[in-house]
Amino acid sequence: MTRDTLGPTPLPAGVHPFPHKHLLGIEGLQPWEINYLLDEAEQWIEFNRLPAKRDERLHGLTQINAFFENSTRTLLSFEIAGKRLGADVVNMGVSQSSVKKGETLLDTALTLNAMHPDVIVIRHDASGAVQLIAEKVGCPVLNAGDGRHEHPTQALLDALTIRRRKRRIAGLTVAICGDILHSRVARSNFQLLGALGAKVRAVAPPTLIGEDTDRLGVDVYTDMDKGLDGADVIMMLRLQRERMSGAYFPSTREYFRFYGLTQERLAAAKPDVLVMHPGPMNRGVEIDTAVADDISRSAITEQVEMGVAVRMACLDVLTRSRRGVEGWV
Numbered sequence: 001m002t003r004d005t006l007g008p009t010p011l012p013a014g015v016h017p018f019p020h021k022h023l024l025g026i027e028g029l030q031p032w033e034i035n036y037l038l039d040e041a042e043q044w045i046e047f048n049r050l051p052a053k054r055d056e057r058l059h060g061l062t063q064i065n066a067f068f069e070n071s072t073r074t075l076l077s078f079e080i081a082g083k084r085l086g087a088d089v090v091n092m093g094v095s096q097s098s099v100k101k102g103e104t105l106l107d108t109a110l111t112l113n114a115m116h117p118d119v120i121v122i123r124h125d126a127s128g129a130v131q132l133i134a135e136k137v138g139c140p141v142l143n144a145g146d147g148r149h150e151h152p153t154q155a156l157l158d159a160l161t162i163r164r165r166k167r168r169i170a171g172l173t174v175a176i177c178g179d180i181l182h183s184r185v186a187r188s189n190f191q192l193l194g195a196l197g198a199k200v201r202a203v204a205p206p207t208l209i210g211e212d213t214d215r216l217g218v219d220v221y222t223d224m225d226k227g228l229d230g231a232d233v234i235m236m237l238r239l240q241r242e243r244m245s246g247a248y249f250p251s252t253r254e255y256f257r258f259y260g261l262t263q264e265r266l267a268a269a270k271p272d273v274l275v276m277h278p279g280p281m282n283r284g285v286e287i288d289t290a291v292a293d294d295i296s297r298s299a300i301t302e303q304v305e306m307g308v309a310v311r312m313a314c315l316d317v318l319t320r321s322r323r324g325v326e327g328w329v
């Protein structure tokens with residue numbers, strides 16, 4: 001039985017379900033605001049499984065996907081989400097950007113704003129860049145990942161996957177393992193899962209933990225087997241070697257030996273443990289192929305499916321005020 005059979009999460013009396021103009025991060029969101037976005041995403045799951053996948057609620061609206069950092073999965077997911085809602089979707093890739101020619105981020109923001117978009121989805125390799133652009137444009141901005149800071153829709157789709165599989169989040173033990181130091185996915189998940197009542201662990205080599213991780217309300221483990229002990233959910237993270245400027249571990253072979261997720265290591269977790277990975281995976285480095293492809297435990301492809309539904313929900317909610325939806329003006 002999936003989570004949608006339980007009905008929507010009740011809202012506190014007198015509160016607006018999502019009063020924010022932008023979605024720049026999980027930090028600062030209330031638990032009921034997070035649950036509202038998850039509940040809104042539920043309706044799009046079955047819709048996306050239909051032969052005809054077209055809803056016109058964003059008809060006539062322009063969605064710009066401004067990706068200053070290379071991406072395939074996230075960009076494709078946002079493009080599909082916007083088109084299925086009827087928006088006119090324009091992708092601006094880094095190779096076409098005038099930033100390559102020396103244009104400042106502020107100039108780019110002003111240029112985008114002059115085109116009168118209705119929603120902008122931004123990915124950037126600098127933490128805080130999305131916030132800067134949001135301050136200079138007149139439309140909603142959705143953060144698709146900024147540096148090491150946040151990746152809110154990834155955390156939302158991860159939470160939706162867990163909630164549907166486990167029928168709850170509160171009280172679950174979730175071990176997030178791997179390159180914590182460079183991971184915006186980890187940071188957003190720490191905040192979201194903690195806000196919804198999960199017991200969150202950060203599991204990584206000492207060189208990849210990060211100095212402030214223990215201040216984010218998570219339990220820190222440098223021993224993989226201890227970190228996985230009794231876990232309900234294991235979320236592996238990609239080694240972000242493109243962000244590494246030094247030697248954080250001897251070799252990928254050694255990394256897999258001590259921190260790779262194998263069938264043997266799964267024995268420490270709960271028998272019905274859920275295995276996740278935000279992708280793209282480095283098989284044989286972070287996760288063994290047999291674990292990644294274990295249909296009884298792995299939710300990796302399901303995460304991709306939930307991603308489209310979550311992004312449709314976020315695009316819908318953030319544009320309601322511009323569309324004059326009652327209660328959102």
